[in-house]
Amino acid sequence: MKSPNANQTPKIMRQIRSAGGSAVLFLFSLFLPVVSMAGSPTEQVRATVDQVLTLVRDPNRKSKAQMDALRSQLVEVIYPRFDFAEMAKRSLGRHWAGRTSEEQREFVKTFAALLGRAYADNIESYTTQNVLYIRESENENNAQVDTKVIGENRSPLSINYKLQRTDGEWKIYDLVIEDISVVNNYRSQFDRIIAHSSFAELVRTMKEKQA
Numbered sequence: 190m191k192s193p194n195a196n197q198t199p200k201i202m203r204q205i206r207s208a209g210g211s212a213v214l215f216l217f218s219l220f221l222p223v224v225s226m227a228g229s230p231t232e233q234v235r236a237t238v239d240q241v242l243t244l245v246r247d248p249n250r251k252s253k254a255q256m257d258a259l260r261s262q263l264v265e266v267i268y269p270r271f272d273f274a275e276m277a278k279r280s281l282g283r284h285w286a287g288r289t290s291e292e293q294r295e296f297v298k299t300f301a302a303l304l305g306r307a308y309a310d311n312i313e314s315y316t317t318q319n320v321l322y323i324r325e326s327e328n329e330n331n332a333q334v335d336t337k338v339i340g341e342n343r344s345p346l347s348i349n350y351k352l353q354r355t356d357g358e359w360k361i362y363d364l365v366i367e368d369i370s371v372v373n374n375y376r377s378q379f380d381r382i383i384a385h386s387s388f389a390e391l392v393r394t395m396k397e398k399q400a
Contacts, residue, residue, distance in 0.1 A: 229325060229332075230325055230327060230332040230333075230352050230359045231322050231325045231334050234322075234334050234336075234359075235320075235322065242318075244259065244262075244263070245259070247259075270360060271301070271304075271361045272353065272355060272360040272361060273297055273300060273301040273304075274297050275353070275360075275362040276300065276361075276362055276363065276371075276372060277293075277296055277300040277301070278293075278297075279362065279363065279372045279376065280300065280372050280375035280376050280379060281296065281376070281379055282376045282379070282380060284379070284380070284383055284388060288388065292388070296392060299392055299395045299396055299399075300395065302399055303395050303398055303399055317340055317341050318339065319338075319339045319340075320336050320337070320338055320339070321336060321337045321338075321339060322336055323335040323337060330353055330354040331351070331352070331353050331354075332351075332352045332353075332354075332359060333350065333352070334349070334350045334352065335347070335349045336348050336349070336350070346366070346367065347366070347367055347368075348364060348366050349365040349366075350364055351363040351364065351365070379391055382394065
């Protein structure tokens with residue numbers, strides 16, 4: 190069985206690595222955990238944005254070693270804000286139930302590491318964006334926060350955050366970027382790779398993207 194070709198690689202990863210689509214990665218900069226966060230979903234998102242922008246705009250971070258340290262720090266701190274287990278489960282879709290507990294754990298770990306690595310590779314370019322909070326909707330334990338990212342010499346980028354309340358905090362389980370759901374995008378791409386090869390091949394391909 191041949192390995193998935195470039196066209197089978199999840200579309201969002203191609204967007205991440207393209208100059209025109211690199212703004213997509215800004216979505217990851219919005220979730221630096223804040224200690225004892227409280228309040229509405231929008232308030233929590235706004236608090237994390239302020240802290241992240243403070244980090245990436247630090248003028249003292251200039252050397253490669255300093256930027257590497259920043260990337261490592263950001264990769265570590267985004268994990269608590271995203272519900273990677275839920276995102277991974279939704280992204281794998283109908284294939285999730287057929288996996289063993291060990292396979293599920295490995296997939297969540299690989300999925301989270303893939304997104305974290307992509308974020309770390311691009312974070313240094315996000316120093317001038319401003320975020321407009323357009324609207325918020327909340328229904329029991331689910332919420333959505335709609336925003337627009339405004340950057341210099343770039344068209345506004347709409348990012349809608351889908352959140353669910355977990356242990357008293359709002360955590361991300363999907364994002365809709367310019368009307369495209371990240372989870373739905375991954376699901377269609379993952380389904381195609383598995384159909385053309387196997388689940389094991391999908392995991393191998395994802396791990397290769399981290400190298």
